[in-house]
Structure formats: C-alpha cells, structure tokens
Amino acid sequence: MTAPPFLRAAVMTAVDTTVVETRPVPALAPHEVLVEVRSVGVCGSDVHWYRDGRIGSTRVEDPLVLGHEASGVIVAVGAEVRDSRVGHRVALEPGVPCGRCGQCRSGRYNLCPDVRFFATPPVDGAFATHVALSSDFAHDVPDALDDDEAALIEPLAVALWAARKAGIGIGDRVLVSGAGPVGLLVLQVALAAGAEVCVSDVAAERLAVAADLGASTTVDPRSDPLPADRTVLIECSGVAAAIRAGIAALAPAGRAVLVGMAADGEVTLPLDVLQSREISLTGTFRYANQYPDAIALAASGRVDLRRLVTSVHPLGAVHDALLLPGRDRAALKPMVHPQQDEMTTA
Ligand SMILES: [Zn+2]
Numbered sequence: 001m002t003a004p005p006f007l008r009a010a011v012m013t014a015v016d017t018t019v020v021e022t023r024p025v026p027a028l029a030p031h032e033v034l035v036e037v038r039s040v041g042v043c044g045s046d047v048h049w050y051r052d053g054r055i056g057s058t059r060v061e062d063p064l065v066l067g068h069e070a071s072g073v074i075v076a077v078g079a080e081v082r083d084s085r086v087g088h089r090v091a092l093e094p095g096v097p098c099g100r101c102g103q104c105r106s107g108r109y110n111l112c113p114d115v116r117f118f119a120t121p122p123v124d125g126a127f128a129t130h131v132a133l134s135s136d137f138a139h140d141v142p143d144a145l146d147d148d149e150a151a152l153i154e155p156l157a158v159a160l161w162a163a164r165k166a167g168i169g170i171g172d173r174v175l176v177s178g179a180g181p182v183g184l185l186v187l188q189v190a191l192a193a194g195a196e197v198c199v200s201d202v203a204a205e206r207l208a209v210a211a212d213l214g215a216s217t218t219v220d221p222r223s224d225p226l227p228a229d230r231t232v233l234i235e236c237s238g239v240a241a242a243i244r245a246g247i248a249a250l251a252p253a254g255r256a257v258l259v260g261m262a263a264d265g266e267v268t269l270p271l272d273v274l275q276s277r278e279i280s281l282t283g284t285f286r287y288a289n290q291y292p293d294a295i296a297l298a299a300s301g302r303v304d305l306r307r308l309v310t311s312v313h314p315l316g317a318v319h320d321a322l323l324l325p326g327r328d329r330a331a332l333k334p335m336v337h338p339q340q341d342e343m344t345t346a
C-alpha cells in the first residue's frame with residue numbers, strides 16, 4: 001500500500017453547506033500514520049456544528065471537515081512508526097492530547113487543555129478519504145468487528161467512560177435517560193456489567209430499540225412515572241426536565257452522571273434531593289484510556305454496535321447524512337463511507 005498524493009474531503013464551507021474538495025495528502029509527522037478512512041459515524045455534535053455553526057461559545061469560523069467517529073486501514077507510516085503497522089485495520093481515537101501537561105500525566109488526557117480533537121474548530125475531522133493521526137491513537141481492531149462497528153468504538157468509549165464514572169456493577173438499578181446512540185450504548189454496557197436498566201425517552205421508536213437491546217423497562221416520561229429507587233442515573237438527553245426527574249428518581253447514596261449537553265449550559269437542580277440523599281453528581285467529557293476495553297467489549301459480542309447503524313452514505317452525500325438525524329427520530333447513526341464513489345447512493 002502506498003499513500004496517494006491527493007485526498008478528497010467533504011468540507012463544511014458554511015452552515016448547511018458542504019463541498020467535496022481535493023487536497024494534497026499531508027506530510028506525516030514522525031509519529032503519525034496515514035489512514036484510508038472506511039467508515040465514519042455522524043454524531044450529534046457534527047449535526048450541531050453543521051446546523052448551528054456553533055456549540056456553546058465555540059464557532060465554526062473557517063472551512064471545517066466534520067466527522068470524528070472513524071475507522072480505516074493504515075496505508076503509510078511516519079519515520080518513527082513500525083512499517084508492520086501498514087495494512088492494519090484501526091479504530092481512530094479522535095482526540096490527541098499534548099501528553100505533557102498535568103492532566104495528561106495524571107492519565108486524564110481528556111481534560112488536556114491542548115487536546116486536538118477531530119472536527120472541533122480549527123481541527124479537521126474524518127469525512128475524507130484519508131486522515132493523518134498519531135500512531136498511538138490508531139487502535140488495531142480484530143476482524144470480528146466490521147468497519148462500521150470499528151468507527152462506533154468512539155461513542156462506545158463515551159458510554160464506557162460514563163458507566164465507569166458511575167461505578168456500575170452487579171445489582172445496580174440504572175436509569176438511562178435519553179435513548180439516542182450514547183444512551184443505547186450505556187444501556188448495553190450497564191447490562192454487560194450486570195446491572196438492571198430502565199430507559200426513558202420521548203421517542204417510541206427509540207424506546208423500542210432499547211427494549212430490544214435488553215432494557216427491563218422503557219418509559220415515556222410524558223405519560224408514565226419514572227421508576228423510583230434507582231442506584232444510578234446516566235443522563236444522556238441534556239434536557240433540563242429529564243435531568244431533574246432523573247435525579248429525583250435516585251435512591252439515597254445514588255450516583256448521577258451527566259453525559260448529555262444541556263442546550264443553554266445552565267439547569268436548575270433539586271438541591272434538597274442531592275443533599276438529603278447524599279447523591280454523587282458528576283459530568284463527563286469524552287473519555288480517556290477506553291479504546292482497548294471498548295474494542296474488546298464490542299468484539300466479545302456483548303455490545304451490538306450494528307444495531308445503531310441506520311443508513312450508509314457516500315462522501316458526496318455527507319450533507320444528507322448530517323440532516324437525517326434532525327428529520328427522522330428513527331435515524332440513530334447515519335454512516336459515511338468515504339471510499340464509496342461519490343456518485344453512487346447507498
Ligand atoms: Zn461523537
């Protein structure tokens with residue numbers, strides 16, 4: 001395998017606008033690999049950048065390549081990387097930290113202030129035929145995982161990190177609020193850890209998937225009460241009312257982990273519940289050191305990543321893939337296959 005001179009990238013040039021561009025393949029730093037991208041999942045954050053042009057106070061100012069849930073095959077290596085890595089199928093961990101600051105040296109590299117994360121301005125993402133990445137962040141995947149599953153190791157790492165923050169184990173009664181892709185993955189991780197899981201959401205289609213994947217109860221909180229006495233809340237919706245109701249459903253000494261991002265960044269919380277029941281409450285930001293375990297968990301078959309894949313699109317249809325989740329509640333993960341001919345439709 002050799003590196004081509006040019007790559008093709010789907011570039012967001014303005015809100016709701018994508019242009020496929022030909023660009024030179026970047027020169028590899030000594031520790032980098034060049035990956036031929038095979039599959040990229042569309043994430044809610046990609047959709048926010050694309051539709052709103054911003055997340056919180058960070059704006060898309062310049063042309064940006066979106067996509068951070070990616071897999072592919074290594075086709076070239078930098079001077080300090082073993083040649084034997086060429087040909088390896090890999091899941092791409094999209095955030096490369098500095099490796100030197102206090103947070104990095106403490107193992108919490110997700111909190112590195114200098115992390116460079118795919119598809120977060122000004123760092124380009126993976127909706128492209130090729131990307132360069134630090135070799136240590138291109139994780140080998142076994143053949144038990146196909147290219148889509150390898151791409152979805154990224155949201156699985158988010159789910160695994162959240163489940164571990166909550167210390168989920170045998171005997172836990174978990175409430176997952178929000179049955180989007182991350183919620184459905186948290187559900188599966190919690191089941192694999194031996195917990196019993198209730199899932200709440202307002203979309204019947206998504207609750208049906210949750211039931212299918214093994215949730216013992218599914219609840220639409222608009223019409224039914226949440227079960228009480230939960231030991232763990234993993235909040236994946238970011239909706240203020242869901243955060244409050246989820247905390248209120250916790251038993252004394254319950255643990256709450258907030259994964260979903262609140263739209264306006266500020267939410268009123270029931271402090272009387274937090275205090276009188278000694279609830280532990282934390283947020284999560286991405287993940288650190290989760291890829292190897294996420295890959296092993298998916299390869300073991302205990303987490304079904306394929307169940308999340310709802311459509312596949314060629315590179316020229318990134319725009320359609322980004323609009324789908326907003327149009328169809330049943331669209332969990334549109335996947336982009338950058339090697340597919342741009343004129344074909346899947
Ligand atoms: Zn994501």
Ligand SMILES: [Zn+2]
Pocket residue numbers: 097098099100101102103104109112113114115
């Ligand atoms: Zn750092």
